[in-house]
Amino acid sequence: MSETPEVPPAASAAEELLPTTRRALLHRLARAQAEGRTPSMVGAVVRDGATVWTSGRSMMEGHGPDGDTQYRIGSLTKTFVAVLVMRLRDEGLLDLADPLGLHLPDTEPARATIAQLLAHTSGLAAETPGPWWERTSGELRPELADLLGAAPMKHPAGRVHHYSNPGFALLGALVEKLRGKPWGDVLRAEVLEPLGMTRTTLLPQAPHAGGWAVHPWADVMQPEPLHDTGRMAPAGQLWSTADDLCRWAVFLAGGDERVLSAATVAEMRTPAAAPAGEDWDPGYGLGVQLLRRDGRPLAGHTGSMPGFLATLWVSVEDGVGAVVLTNATSGPQVASVAADLLAIVADNEPRFPEPWRPRSAADPALLALTGPWYWGTTPFVLRLGAERDVELTALDGRGRGARFRAERDGTWTGLDGYYAGETLRVVRGDDGEVRHLDLGSFVFTREPYDEAAGVPGGVDPEGWR
Structure with missing residues (x-):
């Protein structure tokens, strides 16, 4: 098994992680790669706005991934699309209470609001009509109507949280309608370039990992097909790197005035769909997954496409975020691994509180x-x-x-x-x-x-x- 040397942290020496913390991170990543039986895995941690740890593990000698290796990030794409929609809202070009039909006439679900689409409470079906959209060409669905089928509504709009991939395809079409250009071009100009995310793209660019399916009962693999998903791309098309996603984690924790204010990003992290459950308490904001892991609130998103799994979590209170990327269709529990990497840093090296200072004056x-x-x-x-x-x-x-x-x-x-x-x-x-x-x-x-x-x-x- 090949192991990529840990990337030196971008932070100053005073902000570097302790050796014991770094070893605990590497051990967790190595265990996840081995137990998950995945061809490769890369993990990264960001703290207080700087990447402080990156490392990768691979089955191939001499080919360990690093922070610049692209992986497909699946539904993490939805956080990017949601940011584009919130920019339109902040500019006054739409209201989250607007029904979709106001901007995309004759498109189901016409009465569902933009906020409901962002929070997966629109009532739309979870998937498109066949064939399996993640493993087939987007050319099979050239029109929006092809994404929905004859009976797209599975629940009354606004009643329950029901995850919908076509719902985010509609949001991507909404961005295109109001901007007058492809959503990918809008994303690059309005979000990726300002944040310096030069290695986040719609299609893979070298160096990138290949997607694999690992046999569940034998240590053998076969490659997964790669297709441009066309109109479904806003649901899960993007490729990115650990380095770029660390920048995205910093943004999701605190915003950036060049893209979205801290207040708007905090609004995205506010629960919009009722949470449920015990330990993880999953919930959903506006394009952002929410959970409480061992009492710690986390925000971010998971992602999967054939051959790939991805997760990004941030803890705003701790000032820590974690990213895990891997190139297997199933097996490794990347959501748990990313949460564990975050907790290792937050628990072993807790954030120092700001010193108390008296107010300069009080009315x-x-x-x-x-x-x-x-x-x-x-x-x-x-x-x-x-x-x-x-x-x-x-x-x-x-x-x-x-x-x-x-x-x-x-x-x-x-x-x-x-x-x-x-x-x-x-x-x-x-x-x-x-x-x-x-x-x-x-x-x-x-x-x-x-x-x-x-x-x-x-x-x-x-x-x-």
């Missing part, structure tokens, strides 16, 4: 709002965040807390949990003094059921007794 009116508040008899505490943002937290940890973003009109908008999108405002009396906080009609008072605060329904005149 006295804001400062006066901090401290305890009561929703009925439940105690909460209001704290100042960055700038003028605030956080409302139940003191026993069981209430509906949330972070709030300050707005120009003096109100705040909920960012997470039950109050996401809801408005928090200060209610003052005729004398200008604060009477209570109003949060989506819920009243928070300085004392439990403060009779001077205008509690809805009034307060018993005899008070507490």
Whole structure:
């Protein structure tokens, strides 16, 4: 078995991984390649915006893959298409609530929204009508209608999460319609070039791995066919490298103003389809897979095409991402391997918190709002965040807390949990003094059921007794 020497990290010496961490990473990759019986495997880890580890394992002596070897990345392609759609949204060329038919008339599912297509809740079929699109030429399906068949809807739109490859083919067609050019050209100009991803392409470019099927009951292989999937390409056509996907991991964790803002990328990572399950808790955002592995939230995507498997995960909280690519149709559990590589770094070399520093100044009116508040008899505490943002937290940890973003009109908008999108405002009396906080009609008072605060329904005149 050939092993590619570990690639020196792009980070400074102060940011390099410890030798014990590097050995643990290499051991996990080697075990995955051997146990998964795959011709080759390459793994990479990015931390705080820099690639800190890359290595590959191969069955062929002298031919170990490196960070510049292309592999087909399958459904990881969907994250790129989703970014193109979100760019159109941010430019005002579409709304996520728009029905598809508004932009692609006479195309099913006309009533499903763009957001539903991104989150796989459109109700569309998982696959195209036969033959198997991943192993046949896209020339067999020259029109959009050829991707859907006679009865494409399997569920009512918006009702359930049902993964749909044709749904992303439609999103690719949407990009082409609104940009007036092939989606691959749009991707290269608007995303790949700005991010320096020169080795991510629609068709393979040397050096690239070949795709193989490994016999399930014998150590023999045969090559998988390679086809341009045509109109289905937005569902899984792209080829990329570990080096390029490390750049993509950095982008998915923090955005890049040349492509998408950090706020829009965070929106993509927000659950749009209800999660389910125990350990992994899989869910889906807007073109981004979500899961919770051993309590750690991860975002990214898995991918598979005949002859190839791929996974990219990022942990925003840890500042770590991991990529695993391999050239076998099935066998190695690359989603678990990538999650393990990420965890090895995050657990063995946890991120140092930023040092605490006092604020340079605080608005006295804001400062006066901090401290305890009561929703009925439940105690909460209001704290100042960055700038003028605030956080409302139940003191026993069981209430509906949330972070709030300050707005120009003096109100705040909920960012997470039950109050996401809801408005928090200060209610003052005729004398200008604060009477209570109003949060989506819920009243928070300085004392439990403060009779001077205008509690809805009034307060018993005899008070507490």
